[in-house]
Amino acid sequence: MFDVVVVGGGNAALCAALTARESGASVLLLEAAPREWRGGNSQHTRNLRCMHDVPQDVLVDSYPEEEFWQDLVKVTGGLTNECLARIVIRASSTCRGWMKKQGVHFQPPLSGALHVARTNAFFMGGGKALINAYYRSAEKMGVVIRYSSPVDSLELQNGQFVAVRIGGQRIAARACVLAAGGFESNSDWLREAWGQNASGEWPADNFLIRGTRFNQGVLLKFMMGAGADVIGDPSQSHCVAIDARAPLYDGGICTRVDCVSLGVVLNRDGQRFYDEGEDFWPKRYAIWGRLVAQQPGQIGYSIIDSKAIGRFMPPVFPGEKAYSLQELAVKLGLPSEQFVATLKAYNRACQPGTFDHTVLDDCHTQGLTPAKTHWALPIDTPPFYGYALRPGITFTYLGLKVNEQAAVHFAGQPSRNLFVAGEMMAGNVLGKGYTAGVGMSIGTAFGRIAGHHAALAAQREAEYATA
Template sequence: MVDVLVIGGGNAALCAALMAREAGASVLLLESAPREWRGGNSQHTRNLRCMHDAPQDVLVDAYPEEEYWQDLLKVTGGITNEPLARLAIRASSTCRPWMQKHGVRFQPPLSGALHVARTNAFFMGGGKALVNAYYRSAETLGVQIRYETPVDAIELDNGRFVAAHSGNQRFEARTCVLAAGGFESNREWLREAWGQNERGEWPADNFLIRGTRFNKGVLLKFMIDAGADPIGDPSQSHCVAIDARAPLYDGGICTRIDCVSLGVVVNRDAERFYDEGEDFWPKRYAIWGRLVAQQPGQIGYSIIDSKAIGRFMPPVFPGTRADTLPDLARALGLPVDAFMRTVDAYNAACQPGTFDHTTLDDCRTEGLAPPKTHWALPLDKPPFYGYALRPGITFTYLGLKVNDRAQVHFGGKPSDNLFVAGEMMAGNVLGKGYTAGVGMSIGTAFGRIAGTQAARAARGDTADSANTPAADAAGESTGAHRAEA
């Protein structure tokens, strides 16, 4: 019997396994995917949103706690647990040295990527490199790893973990960390969550999955059915507008369309439906998937002219190109007359200003509904480009309720040996919306807390003032220091 069983193979699971092992616990990690697909959605990530009060190597200026909190508050619309959110925010300021110790390397943001040089630390080699570094470190430290081992049931005794089941295999452990992701690749659950709209459509049928095909939500559903306290709206998710030509699974970052704020977005009836220039793209890109999901046929079209070229990270597929706007509408299959009315009204409403895509500039529309509040330039320089958009689900927000020790709750009572991290609890912080890199902040903070707390519970230790969850998230637990000595 091992001390700590970690179920899952992404960032949160790996952070939990590494912290538990550093604290002296024996650890077994079960990953549902084959080795070549290990890492869950973490393999598709690029960066971590980091609080910092002064410049730090790859981070410029400062990004203090209160600004981070206000950014999160804005995108979630207040649907967030402030103490848990602030715990993750503060942990983001101190985790990078620990990450580097385990082989993660950072680089400045790529030119033209996102305007996040101040807020986000980018992984050298992206999420795949981060995942590989953590697995190498885990293997070196003696973490046992089993691939192709999806867990479908948990044995519980009055809220305490006893064993996990994968088919006919049974895994006992003194404590357990659940970090097996959400249900984004479970089409039937997505259909149930989104239901049928007023047009008789099932929106989820047109969703693409940006992340892993292995997150079916089997363990999440089992835990909720077993009486674990749930949190979050099953229809809420990290949902991005991505290229309609993207693959069904694992398209990742390169399928995202980043030119939305530089032009207009129309639905299949050639009508605009939201303010493309509401705020900086890293703060708003994750609302566009849901917006497109609410449109007829769950499809939209991002339209730009040649002035936008070079101002956004180009996606993997080239856009549809035409020398005139009517020709572009025809190439995209849009009603030409309606399209021209929309674009002509937008062009006429654009007010003179000083364009600057790095600031909330004064280029706006007047007398247009919906407005475009920033970066509004007429679409008048050929050639013109269009990108068909579909909703791309990254991860779902329905999860398990936790406290600051990452404990699973049953009827409001925290379990003393069952913990949860990553997507399976992110809904405590992310009730809706998203801002770039915050998912990795949550997974890293609560993965580290869960691993340390699980190791402590396996030893029979009780929490004390020297071993707070904040210290766990910062890598400052006594166990961690003993392991490093």
């Protein structure tokens, strides 16, 4: 019998498995995906958000705890558990040394991401390299790894873990960590969560999934049915406006369109619907998927001119290009008259100022609804570019309620040997909204916490058995 079984194969699961093994436990890791697709959504990540009081290798200046906390409060609108959030924040200041011991390497951010050089540490080679390093470390340490092993249920007894089940196979262990992701790849569940809008549309039918196809929410649904305490709104998620030409699954980071704050965004009727310059892009990019999801047909269009080129990380797919606004409207399939009228009204409303995309500058609109509060430059210099946008779901926030030890709760009581980490509990910290890199901070912090306490629980269970 294994001491600890970890269900999942992404960042949080691997952090749990490695930590439990370091603590002396025998560990089995069960990954639903085949080996070539291992890693869940973590394979598509680039960085994690890190608190630090002084400059540290790839991190410049400082990013103290209180600033990190205020950033989180702002994006979540206060829908966060402060105690658990501060655990994540403090853990983010010390985790990189441990990560380096597992073979993870860091690099300074690329030029298109310099605005997060102070707050985020970037993985050399991205999320795929991070995942590969963790798997190599796990194998060297003796963690037993099984691929293509989707756990569909648990055997529980009075809120305590007994065994996992993969179809008809039963695997007992002394403790368990659940880190199997959210339900973003389950189209039926997304449809149910979002429902119909006033126009009779089912918004989720037009969603694209930025990450793994294997996050079906099977274990989350099982745990809800088993009476585990849950937290979060099923319609809330890390939801980004991505290129409408992206694949249904696994488009990853390269499908993001990062020029939103440098231009305007229109819906299919050729009208603006939100302030594109509300705040820095890393603090606002993850609200735009939800905003687009609330528009007719769940589609939007990011419009820029040649002045924006070179000021953002270019997407993998080129946008539509035209030398007049009328021509661009036709190429995008938008109503030309309304399109041009919207752009002209925006241009007239832009006030003179000093443009600086590295600060909250004084370039804003006046007498326009919705306003653009920063980085408002007229769109008047051809060629013009347009990118069609769809909602891209990264991960969902509905999850299991936890405490400081990452324990799963039943009727308010923590289980003594069942723990949860990563997307399956991120809703404790992220009630809504997102800021770049915080998902990896949550997964790393609570993965290690869950692994540590699972190892302790397994030791207790072994002692009980021999007493």
